Amino acid sequence: MTRRATxxxxxxxxxxxxxxxxxxxxxxxxxxxxxxxxxxxxxxIEREGTGGLHATVDDYVVNLRIADQLTDTTQS
Structure with a gap:
């Protein structure tokens, strides 16, 4: 069964x-x-297992935080 997170x-x-x-x-x-x-x-994100989905979401959230910080043009 495919698991999905948005x-x-x-x-x-x-x-x-x-x-x-x-x-x-x-x-x-x-x-x-x-x-x-x-x-x-x-x-x-779609993955076959819950564990794989969890790991992928964890990695994505880290990447998202970094991307957001790097694109913040209001920071000095």
């Missing part, structure tokens, strides 16, 4: 969300899809 985050404006999504896409596996729509980034 993570949706907002990033303040369209341009920043597009940059975050672009930064995340190279790390996506074949079971992942990342899109940007307005200020929202949405990633859907």
């Amino acid at each position: 993570i949706t985050t907002t990033h303040g404006d369209d341009e920043r969300a597009a940059r975050v999504a672009a930064a995340l896409r190279p790390d996506n596996t074949d079971e992942m899809e990342t899109t940007a729509d307005g200020e929202t980034v949405r990633t859907t």
Whole structure:
């Protein structure tokens, strides 16, 4: 049975969300899809097992935090 998780985050404006999504896409596996729509980034992850899904979501959240920090143009 396929397991699925969808993570949706907002990033303040369209341009920043597009940059975050672009930064995340190279790390996506074949079971992942990342899109940007307005200020929202949405990633859907599908895995066969719960353990694999959990591990992939954990990795994704770390990558998301880094991508968000690196694309924050308000930081000095």
